[in-house]
Amino acid sequence: MNALSESNVKDMSLAPSGHLKIDWVKEHMPVLNRIRERFEQEKPFAGLKVSICLHLEAKTAYLAKVIQAGGAEVTITGSNPLSTQDDVAAALVEDGIRVFAKYQIAPDEYKANLIKTLETRPDLIIDDGGEMVTILHGERPDLLPQIRGGAEETTTGIIRLKALEKEGKLQLPMVAVNDAFCKHLFDNRYGTGQSVFDGINRATNLVVAGKTVVVVGYGWCGKGVAMRAKGLGAKVIVTEIDAIKAVEAHMDGFEVMPMIEAAKHGDYFITVTGNRDVIRKEHFAVMKDGAILSNAGHFNVEVNVVELAEASTSRRVVRKDIEEYVMADGRKLYLLAEGRLVNLAAGDGHPAEIMDMTFALQAVGLEYVSKNYQNIGPKVLNVPYELDEMVARYKLEALGIQIDKLTEEQKAYLDSWVE
Incomplete structure (x- = not known):
């Protein structure tokens, strides 16, 4: 893949500013950094293509780089024409990620970029608001067969996915990242x-x-x-x-x-x-x-x-x-x-420390789907609790906070009906 020749961004000369933004958020996303370290060693996405549709700013860019570090060929587009940051988009292209996104583009070009992102024929997707899923189940079902599954970021997207599932039309497993405890309790609030x-x-x-x-x-x-x-x-x-x-x-x-x-x-x-x-x-x-x-x-x-x-x-x-x-x-x-x-x-979105937890869930949720899609089938599924709890545990460790553990006697008491 030649990211530069295949991408559609506003101005590559903006890349240095974008790199600075990505470097800044990286310093404030310790949970995602820890997951990146494992991904670099294990390469869970080796040989796979991942297409991402999210608000294209620095925190999202770093998630894309973490997925790339896991061995994936990554393509990304923005999920809103007013939230794309052109300097960040240019920086990602320099880092070898294919990008179809510009700030303040017309609706037809915005839609075309979504379709181009899917026409790379991904194995996995990360979606925001059900944008890509809607296209896949509407005008471009020909792109569905290769896709193992994906993860959805938002309440709106979950509503659309569950409507598809209720009608028996959902064709792939999608992890409801929005519904995870470490998402809605912290990111949404x-x-x-x-x-x-x-x-x-x-x-x-x-x-x-x-x-x-x-x-x-x-x-x-x-x-x-x-x-x-x-x-x-x-x-x-x-x-x-x-x-x-x-x-x-x-x-x-x-x-x-x-x-x-x-x-x-x-x-x-x-x-x-x-x-x-x-x-x-x-x-x-x-x-x-x-x-x-x-x-x-x-x-x-x-x-x-x-x-x-x-x-x-x-x-x-x-x-x-x-x-x-x-x-x-x-x-x-x-x-x-x-x-x-x-x-x-009109702003830069959620703070980096908050998106650290959400995007950690996206990364491990996507890994879970990739490994288990054949057994899951086409449905909306929750983030497994052990992954949710792992992200919270990593966050506490990054904050230097310790918590108690149950004793063996306490575990036995909770598992018994006898006082």
């Missing part, structure tokens, strides 16, 4: 919570303290966003459709109300549902002048941008990553990052 406000603050340069933040959805990502908003001094309102999660939000100290009511109060709106049109025309109609809209779900469908444009009399870019929509009555509503993932489109 602490990673999303911090990175969302990193992106919002970078885009707006406005204070959060004293404002009202409306968090739309109280899953693990919503919990993290609400927690960080509270920590920054905001008043927090949560909207939900799930009664159990709504009670949880109430017990966590947040106001809970329908979106049509919350829309009247919010200064910031952050959607984290994985669903579409959770903020739409009836909500725009009652929002305060100056309200700021943002999304932290995978696709740019949670805020209905089409209806926002239809309700406005004018629209302009007022600052990088901020569009101003003027309503008929003169109110101004501001949309961040085109309604795409604000933490990646």
Whole structure:
């Protein structure tokens, strides 16, 4: 493979900056470094091709290099045109990885890059939002037979995979990395919570303290966003459709109300549902002048941008990553990052120490599928608990934290029904 001649990136002269970014995150990803050391010795992906679709920034780039260190021929594309970092893409090409990704490309080129990544005929895939799986099970089923399986990163992707599985159409085993304990407990909660406000603050340069933040959805990502908003001094309102999660939000100290009511109060709106049109025309109609809209779900469908444009009399870019929509009555509503993932489109995504655990799960999850795909069959499967626990143990060791172990008597007690 000639990565340089076969890749499609913006500017190879940007590579030095990309290398610096990758080197920085490597220093803060000790769990993935430990897995890389084993991969370099054992070469679990020797002779295999791996295609990756993830937000193409430095942490993802380092995961690609770890998979490459395991013996794989790696091809990567971005899972969002606004989160690709062109310098990182160029650096990966210099490191021998085939890349099809550019920042801010048109939808047709974005789709073409996904297809090119799959046309390398991979044995394994790492997917984000079910982007590649959807193509494989839709317009390009001819590329399915060679693929052993893969791993999925996001809540949105798991929803799509389980829909395929329910209909009996899923054709390969996919590890639900998103559902692992070391993913949703830390990445979704602490990673999303911090990175969302990193992106919002970078885009707006406005204070959060004293404002009202409306968090739309109280899953693990919503919990993290609400927690960080509270920590920054905001008043927090949560909207939900799930009664159990709504009670949880109430017990966590947040106001809970329908979106049509919350829309009247919010200064910031952050959607984290994985669903579409959770903020739409009836909500725009009652929002305060100056309200700021943002999304932290995978696709740019949670805020209905089409209806926002239809309700406005004018629209302009007022600052990088901020569009101003003027309503008929003169109110101004501001949309961040085109309604795409604000933490990646307007920021650098989750902190490296958080993605260290998630991408460690991706690496070992992919290894597990590669070794066991013939016995697994086409289904969505959880990350085996022993791999989840191993990643947590490596993390504790990296932090210099020790924990207790059960004595033999305690083990026997827990295994017995006799007191």
